[in-house]
Amino acid sequence: RSRRSKTIMAGNRYLLLAIVYAALVTVMLLVSLHVHSYVMLACAPCEPCQECGETKVAAAAAACEAAVGVCDPQWKPPVSLAVTTVQRDIPAELASAFSMNGVVSIKQDLITRDFLQTVDYFSLDETQKAKHMASIRLKTNHGVDDVNLYTALDLYPIRGRNVAVMGHAIEPFNEMVCLEFGGNCSVIRMNHVVYEDQKVESLVHSYTLDEYWGMAESERPRFDAVISTASLERDGLGRYGDALNPNGDIETMLRLRQCILKPGGLLYLSVETGSDKLYWNSHRTYGVERLPRLLDGWDWVNAFPVPSRSALATLVAYPVLVLQSPSH
Secondary structure (H helix, E strand, O other): OHHHHHHHHHHHHHHHHHHHHHHHHHHHHHHHHHHHHHHHHHHHHHOOOHHHHOOOHHHHHHHHHHHOOOOOOOOOOOOOEOOOOOOOOOOHHHHHHHOOOOOOEEEEOOOOOOOOOOEEEEOHHHHHHHHHHHHOOOOOOOOOOHHHHHHHHHHOOOOOOEEEEEOOOOOOHHHHHHHHOOOEEEEEEOOEEEEOOHHHHHHOEEEEHHHHHHOOOOOOOOEEEEEEEOOHHHOOOOOOOOOEOOOHHHHHHHHHHHHHEEEEEEEEEEOOEOOOEEEEOOEEEEOOOHHHHHHOOOEEEEEEOOOOHHHHHHOOEOOEEEEEOOOO
16 A cells, blocks of 8 residues: 555656646747747838847847838838828737737827828917027926936037937927027928028928938938937827838837938937837837837937936936947
8 A cells, every 4th residue: 555655646746747847838838929929029120031030129120120221212111001091099900019919008199180280380489489498498398308408418519510300399499409509400300390480490401201211312411419309209100190100119210320310429319218108199108118129229328317227117207318329
């Protein structure tokens, strides 16, 4: 009886080990599938590309994008959907990509007023107000801590440099900041920009996105610095009539680095951080998953008021980041 009990106990032990081994194999398989799903998502804009199988997902995606000529006038986002009306919901075929396979939580914050505007017209009063605020370093009311932008520009000056102000705007604030800090200012926006103030009109050279990207690469101007605040997080959401593109923000960062900035140029960037969320069709916020992908390939210079790079993704704020395009 004792020998039989030992045999049963040994059998139970082997059965338990087999169950544990099967569980471990299952967990490893699930982890593998999870990582693979991230690789496929990050590399979707550049498939097929052998580098997409690497574990450094964001770096592989950037390498793949570079391989297909993102600076070429004929380049088009491979994953996008043109729209002619405001999209109240994310199309089913893009839902997984927009949510990063469920990593990004999605809430609705539908904005319709900006759709298919063709001209950004800034009155004399609007321009003078923005100029005054920049001259005495006041904060605007659109969510960015402009004091941090002033601090960044004090420490990393743009005086005498060729600077592009990029992104959607309801007021001409960033171009007035650029001029106040001595930059030679250009504006690149989706819409045609008109200033009633003729002096500003003569000082600020404006391009629509179509005009800028339509130029031959050899003729297209590149800049020493770019200022983009409270804008890039809206790219690809269709809010302005632009094509729906789950990777619109990441592709913009890639083109900024490789096509718009000169090697070694500085980007003064502000996006909302703290968590990975998408407020459809208003904007994104960036947390521990998407923020590293957004910043991939850039050299870190500084951030305000962020105490450290590691704390950035969990800080609920609109920090101003100073990033540098690699000089090689």
